[in-house]
Amino acid sequence: MLQQLIKLLVVFIFLGYIVIWILMPTNVLYVHSLPLYHTSDSRFLWRTPRFLKGTTFCIFFGDQGANILIFAVPVLVMACLSCLYLHLQMKYRNHVDKSTSKSSGLARWRRPAFLKGPLGTISWIELFFSFLFVGLLAWSSWAYLHGIFAGITSSSAAQMRKTVWEIKMQRVALTQAFVGNICLAFLFFPVTRASPLLRLFGLTSEASIKYHMWLGHAVMALFTGHSICATIYWATTHQISRALKWDRVGISNVAGEVSLVFGLAMWLTTFPRIRRNFFELFLYTHYLYVLFLVFYVFHVGFTYTFITLPGFYLFLVDRYLRFIQSQQKVRLVSVRVLPCKAVELNFSKSPGLIYNPSSIVFVNIPAISKSQWHPFTVTSNSNMDCDTLSVLVKSEGTWTGKLYAEFASPSPLDYLNVSLEGPYGPTPPNLLRHDMLVMVSGGSGITPFISIIRELLFIASTTNTKVPPVLLVTSFQRTVDLSMLKLLLPATDTTYDLSAMDITIEAYVTREKEPSMESQKFTQTLWLRPNDSDRPVYALLGSNNWIWLGAIILSSFIIFLVLIGLLTHYYLNPDKQSNHEIYSETSKATLSMLVMCVSIATSATIGFLWNKWQSYRDMKRIQNVDIETPMGSPGHDDFWHYNFNRELESFPRQSILQATNVHYGIRPNFKRILINCDGSSIGVMVSGPAQMRRSVARICKSGLTKNLHFESISFSW
Template structure:
């Protein structure tokens, strides 16, 4: 067990790698991952020890069965590291009384992403090491200068952030770093005739981005969009203010009236409204800082082309360098006897050259794109003025529908909302009444809700239901 062989497999390295892997596995159970997220997060940095000692254990030639996947991971991880070094510009935050935040970042117009994408956020004043993923609710086409995420105050980290921003003496600037956005390569929501979206609590977040995508499609392309039925369940009436986030902070085109949308909101724990109308949604604005920059694609608008170039060129350079070292340095001394240069030494040498090649090519690509796209950041210097001129008045349009009656987008959504108190949605009846050749069923919420709807869709009561769930349980 204590043998570290030169010309054979190293047992010690394998044992260390195994222990690191067991640590990763032990902290991945759902109960630990959800209730002790920090332990789960920090323990997963053991992957570094796992991979290093795994390669030292089996030698580089035997590790080629997993090298492609890990090579791609190294490229992505280094690009994320470069992106996280820059502080991003935080424009505003909408604070809801249900302990929910919508955070609005400045972004370059060239950054595009699909609905249901996520963004990893780090706030150094709370924790320099913790990164948390949140759903993006904005639409890159409808809001070319703004990127928004929604977070619910549930865990320790999110509660600290909510208290920091919602306090009467809230700060006027917050240092934030981001990684992403990451999301699906494509979406197929427009292929259905009817779109039924069922959410529970904060599970409504990904549906906000889908609704805004449909608003853009109805506005820009004048195409026929699916009829939308949003079924959302909340515990308390204060949670209804999350419906305020359906419309962006910078205003909405009047073409939303062309969107066929019906919202059925259920408040399960209250028989009648108990919402304090004095505590409505409020918006705070942050002061700009010269050191902050907009959220932008780390490799520019042609990211896939640049990513392919980094992967291929770095690997070719790695092959050339390791070939030259082997031919002109290792082989003349060792002659493939493995007595002078052991398995472990050659594995370490390969790992070192791989890391150097990836870091060099990726850094060069990022610096080149940063120089080329420097002018794009100048387009958003007057971002606050342009947004303020298009921003709706403070407060909740849901609870102040009379004041907002002159606003067509707000009026259209208020008329589409039907609130039910003290009951749960009869999902079997609602889904059974959906007509049309193709009905898309999107679910985002608790596990029990997903299983219930999946059972209904697979029961055979209708052959036009197409089930898909969106899971955001980390």
């Protein structure tokens, strides 16, 4: 009950936040709270809303006080409430919850609406909210233009010694900037990996990255149009020299132009042809977002930046915590080398680290590249694999090829220095709400289903709950790729057996008509030398990580408000008449950004150190325990004795072989498979190439049967 109340409160605050954006161009807020552009000296004139005038808050914080209350506080309050909600959800987590109705009204809205086009595969609910957001942008554009064009007449233009066309061009440039700021305000929400707001509504950063892409295109298109219109206005009014001005007070044109250059550099590398063929160029260029935002703040001033600040503030908290985690070296215990040119990396994990199936970790290996971080789906399960976190790396590129070569060589590595960020994952999936689960994968797309199947196997083996039947339809190019099916069960645990659940595996080998000799190759397991400086993968903020994240967000913002208020009231603005002669807008913006970063770093560091001290004993115990001999029995394919450099030849377990039907030389007929599934509610999950996802989505969308509920869980960064 408490969780539902918190969620309703967050939704209520969010609706109020959206209403603020809707009212911004109108007389309700525009005249009293929005900045008005003064054409004579290129300044924003700030006016505090009537209901806030004279309040202690606005007196203490000055002109920026209104923006803090109206734009920053609601979003950060929503984030803190979301952290509380997620903490309660984790505390009272129930594996056998069937509360989600099979006939939920939202099921139809989650069906695919479009399969191709510039937006890719999107559901009806995504399309609905996209239309609402586009409607907000259209409304804002019309309202701004309607308001600022109303007072333009031939006589007023003559008094300003300009033509009506020139004045309108200037106002169009200003409107594009205002509308672009709406997109910028939402730009960083989708890329905040541990975002409580995304998790509250069942979203993840990897699934929401497409929203960031859409918003990024909109931001740069509007800001570029703003710059072009402003340049045309300066050229026609013979004021082109203003493009080189960096004023102490008001708008800094040079800073805006520098920010636009950095933005264009990022924008040009995001287009598919460049991003796919020159990914490293795209990756490194995207780090320019720091300079883009810094010069954006110099351009408009820190006071106005509060309108777009909240999303970036949450991103900055998340980014600093990721930086702290990335400095920790994790213990790589063993590596399984599969004959399909893939390796399974098994890391030591603290038992207190709980993550959901299909979570993501980012891996950095300095021996291959010091700067590259690559995302991989976690194949292990935190319930079944209490001391291990595993990921599967398929050799499909330069970085992954080098990693595979290091362990597949005749003299493999006996130690590897690795850093991790994560795991980041979706909300706990309600796997039991359907009558049947159909999992469709292609190639390495099977990895998220490994953790999901292990979760179902854990539920079936440890509770009296009946899990729904599972049909795994997986496609591989070669017979040797079937070795990835071995990962459905942990390598060293014989407690669980697939016979505990009803699972059928239909494996398709598309490029071979019969088993090849490569399929007879064995899997090798390499045990790596431990290092005293390495640590198990652990929860950065402890078992109560969501509470700690909320505390960091709240405390850092309070520290920031106190410091910025004291600086504004007693130092930066002691005398409003002489302030402009002492401190420039750039100086105040620089000091404000520094205070914000220090506040976040202080709170996050304290939270990290406190939790590190609390978990030190547990981590020390794990580190000092010698690696145990894996469970097994003589004659079993996983029976072996501990040795740092020992290799293990393992075979598919009998239960996996019995559940698997292999088809050679053909592709799966998804239409026939899905239509023949029995049950009033069939959960269809797809992970693999885009063409496969579209094919399955088209069948679910076609209406041939109404019991198919489509979900794409493929990771596309």
